[in-house]
Amino acid sequence: MTEIRGLYTLWLREVKRYLRDRVRIISALVTPLLWLLIFGTGIRFSVSISGLNYQQYLFPGIIGQTLLFTSMFIGISVIWDREFGFMKEILVAPISPISIFFGKMLGDSTDALIQGIIVLIFGTVLIMPLSPLAFLAVIPLMILITFGFVGLGLTIASFIQNLESYGVVVSFVNLPLFFLSGALFPVTGEHIPEWLQIASSFNPLTYGVDALRIIVLGSAWQSSHPFYYDLFVVLLFDLTMIVTGTLALNKRK
Amino acid sequence: MGKVIETIDLTRRFNGLVAVDKLNVSVEQGEIFGLLGPNGAGKTTTISMLCTILKPTSGTAKVNGFDIVRQATQVRKSIGIVFQDPSVDDRLTGRENLHMHANLYGVPPSEQKTRIKKVLELVELEERADSILRTYSSGMRRRLEIARGLIHYPKILFLDEPTIGLDPQTRDHIWVYIKELKQTQDITIVLTTHYMEEADRLSDRVAIIDYGKIVALDTPIRLKKTLEGDIITVRAKNTEKLVSVLAGQANVLKTHVLKDTVELTVREGEEFVPRVVEIAAQNDISVEAIVLHQPSLEDVFLHYTGRAIRPEAGGELHGDMAVRRRAVR
Numbered sequence: 001m002t003e004i005r006g007l008y009t010l011w012l013r014e015v016k017r018y019l020r021d022r023v024r025i026i027s028a029l030v031t032p033l034l035w036l037l038i039f040g041t042g043i044r045f046s047v048s049i050s051g052l053n054y055q056q057y058l059f060p061g062i063i064g065q066t067l068l069f070t071s072m073f074i075g076i077s078v079i080w081d082r083e084f085g086f087m088k089e090i091l092v093a094p095i096s097p098i099s100i101f102f103g104k105m106l107g108d109s110t111d112a113l114i115q116g117i118i119v120l121i122f123g124t125v126l127i128m129p130l131s132p133l134a135f136l137a138v139i140p141l142m143i144l145i146t147f148g149f150v151g152l153g154l155t156i157a158s159f160i161q162n163l164e165s166y167g168v169v170v171s172f173v174n175l176p177l178f179f180l181s182g183a184l185f186p187v188t189g190e191h192i193p194e195w196l197q198i199a200s201s202f203n204p205l206t207y208g209v210d211a212l213r214i215i216v217l218g219s220a221w222q223s224s225h226p227f228y229y230d231l232f233v234v235l236l237f238d239l240t241m242i243v244t245g246t247l248a249l250n251k252r253k
Numbered sequence: 254m255g256k257v258i259e260t261i262d263l264t265r266r267f268n269g270l271v272a273v274d275k276l277n278v279s280v281e282q283g284e285i286f287g288l289l290g291p292n293g294a295g296k297t298t299t300i301s302m303l304c305t306i307l308k309p310t311s312g313t314a315k316v317n318g319f320d321i322v323r324q325a326t327q328v329r330k331s332i333g334i335v336f337q338d339p340s341v342d343d344r345l346t347g348r349e350n351l352h353m354h355a356n357l358y359g360v361p362p363s364e365q366k367t368r369i370k371k372v373l374e375l376v377e378l379e380e381r382a383d384s385i386l387r388t389y390s391s392g393m394r395r396r397l398e399i400a401r402g403l404i405h406y407p408k409i410l411f412l413d414e415p416t417i418g419l420d421p422q423t424r425d426h427i428w429v430y431i432k433e434l435k436q437t438q439d440i441t442i443v444l445t446t447h448y449m450e451e452a453d454r455l456s457d458r459v460a461i462i463d464y465g466k467i468v469a470l471d472t473p474i475r476l477k478k479t480l481e482g483d484i485i486t487v488r489a490k491n492t493e494k495l496v497s498v499l500a501g502q503a504n505v506l507k508t509h510v511l512k513d514t515v516e517l518t519v520r521e522g523e524e525f526v527p528r529v530v531e532i533a534a535q536n537d538i539s540v541e542a543i544v545l546h547q548p549s550l551e552d553v554f555l556h557y558t559g560r561a562i563r564p565e566a567g568g569e570l571h572g573d574m575a576v577r578r579r580a581v582r
Contacts, residue, residue, distance in 0.1 A: 006356055013353055085336065085338045086342050088338075093357035
């Protein structure tokens with residue numbers, strides 16, 4: 001019971017901190033709009049992808065991108081806590097390393113999920129209406145995608161000493177993951193160069209974005225993998241990141 | 254009175270450097286135990302090991318009967334810690350910080366409200382409890398941290414440099430709280446400090462630590478008594494000669510040369526001051542200044558280590574610097 005309450009209190013802390021940060025909330029509202037409306041509209045009138053209009057194609061991709069960027073960015077809270085001393089209060093508390101990791105990860109995932117849901121609502125209103133069933137089915141999938149990347153962010157943050165380096169390292173990781181995920185353009189098909197197809201097949205986000213498209217676009221989307229295969233890769237990634245994240249976050253001198 | 258802490262050859266090395274060297278010390282139940290020493294003497298390293306944040310290189314310790322290496326969780330449950338550097342969440346309110354701590358330490362939810370109220374009263378922060386911590390002064394944060402360390406009813410409270418970086422009034426205030434704690438709660442307090450006055454005023458017993466070893470351990474009064482006399486500091490041009498002529502005097506117990514000053518440990522210091530001037534004049538030594546003082550812990554430190562604590566202390570770090578120092582660690 002102590003463990004659960006400890007985990008809950010760490011989760012609550014992350015969420016409270018997030019909801020009190022106006023700048024982050026505003027940026028969560030504005031950034032996806034820029035992608036969907038400006039970038040999406042611009043490309044829509046120059047390119048068409050397999051019978052869909054580009055904004056529809058882009059919509060699940062931007063959900064994936066938002067989850068990726070937010071999840072990874074939130075890892076910075078580890079460095080923040082370390083620099084401002086709060087990490088000590090957590091590490092010296094009589095709760096297990098697993099509870100510490102899950103409290104932090106679930107809290108950060110909640111923040112990322114809130115950002116993701118904001119995009120989902122925008123997309124539903126502005127680009128294509130989703131059935132209530134699809135809307136509800138997307139959320140658990142978003143949670144699963146978030147777990148892995150929050151775990152990756154927490155792992156990286158555990159090894160980096162200062163805030164500035166974290167920003168550099170994260171954008172270094174984020175951009176290739178984003179570009180090679182199929183969020184902006186297809187990464188499979190006859191006319192796609194082989195190196196790009198291979199590179200993106202190693203990217204867990206590729207499978208996340210593909211699964212999002214399967215649910216959001218329904219039969220309009222010709223998937224290259226079956227849904228269960230996407231889900232399997234995402235779960236495998238989650239599991240790996242949870243293990244490495246728990247070890248990394250709790251490493252002691 | 255039983256022993257609540259007992260270290261057994263407790264040792265910690267950092268890349269070959271010995272920070273704590275085969276420490277054997279015990280703390281009695283109910284006392285305020287002071288660890289006094291310059292920065293880098295091994296105080297924080299010792300406390301970190303006792304709090305199970307840092308693993309000893311060799312040796313071990315028992316805290317409340319639990320082994321710090323094998324029973325870390327039980328140790329943690331039974332102690333409270335106020336770290337040298339701030340460790341509160343400044344985006345949350347005081348009360349939220351306390352609630353979080355109570356949850357992390359498994360305080361039953363039904364008791365949390367009353368306990369939080371009680372500790373807030375103790376440090377007089379009831380009125381500000383619902384403000385975000387960013388609006389607190391550093392003294393208020395410190396008090397909140399002390400309150401936080403008490404919520405789970407620890408048997409031992411560790412205070413690592415509790416008044417570092419605070420102004421004199423706030424420091425005084427915190428000292429009063431610590432004294433009160435000892436009187437009102439059934440608790441043992443271990444505090445580290447490099448402020449002589451702090452160790453002197455608060456501690457029942459003081460251990461003087463230097464280069465990871467304890468060089469003296471006793472009550473502040475008895476430690477000062479070991480010096481057996483008053484101290485006269487004389488600043489003069491020719492210190493070597495001055496020492497040689499003064500050393501033979503009946504009242505002089507001990508001499509010590511520090512750059513351009515001479516420290517004399519003497520009996521009946523007040524009467525001896527005029528004699529110093531007289532003797533110096535007879536030997537053509539011009540005396541520039543004379544200070545007489547009753548022994549302080551600083552003199553005790555000097556006596557045991559052969560150097561003053563101040564130069565080693567290297568000044569305090571405030572604000573920005575303190576943050577940077579943390580980042581370096």
